[in-house]
Amino acid sequence: MRAIGTWCYIYVENTEWQRxxxxxxxxxxxxxxxxxxxxxSSKGIYQIETxxxxxxxxxxxxxxxYLLLLDIRGDSLSQVIAGYFNQIDQQRGxxxxxxxxxxxxxxxxxxxxxxxxxxxTGDIEGITILAHEFxxxxxxxxxxYEYIWVDEGNADMxxxxxxxxxxxxxx
Numbered sequence: 001m002r003a004i005g006t007w008c009y010i011y012v013e014n015t016e017w018q019r020x021x022x023x024x025x026x027x028x029x030x031x032x033x034x035x036x037x038x039x040x041s042s043k044g045i046y047q048i049e050t051x052x053x054x055x056x057x058x059x060x061x062x063x064x065x066y067l068l069l070l071d072i073r074g075d076s077l078s079q080v081i082a083g084y085f086n087q088i089d090q091q092r093g094x095x096x097x098x099x100x101x102x103x104x105x106x107x108x109x110x111x112x113x114x115x116x117x118x119x120x121t122g123d124i125e126g127i128t129i130l131a132h133e134f135x136x137x138x139x140x141x142x143x144x145y146e147y148i149w150v151d152e153g154n155a156d157m158x159x160x161x162x163x164x165x166x167x168x169x170x171x
């Protein structure tokens with residue numbers, strides 16, 4: 001754990017600390033998530049999205065959301081996974097991924113994964129991914145069986161409301 005905010009904990013993969021993530025990156029993530037966005041200088045991503053989509057789930061009995069900054073490896077050299085939310089983390093124990101059939105152990109946390117390489121986590125591009133993925137966490141707690149196109153549309157709208165841009169144009 002490298003930082004604690006009012007609404008989040010930020011964890012950084014050890015190999016990424018001081019390589020792709022530093023104190024400035026953490027300050028940037030905290031600022032945009034909790035304080036201010038380009039589209040609304042008086043509200044961070046958290047306030048903008050919770051006003052629109054509702055409060056985050058509380059899977060672990062802690063009001064804070066976990067942000068894990070790590071180097072997410074794609075399946076091939078050309079694939080970049082900029083971030084993701086995994087609904088398995090909202091459940092308890094070992095579960096089978098409904099899309100891949102793989103068996104996973106849940107982290108049992110309100111958790112968002114953010115890529116650190118090649119995505120610049122503390123820059124607008126990386127923070128826009130955070131806004132997009134945070135909406136998925138919020139939406140999943142209300143309707144885990146939503147059509148993908150509806151959930152993705154809401155996630156893009158969340159990024160737009162925070163940054164005035166479409167996150168699909170970024171990554």
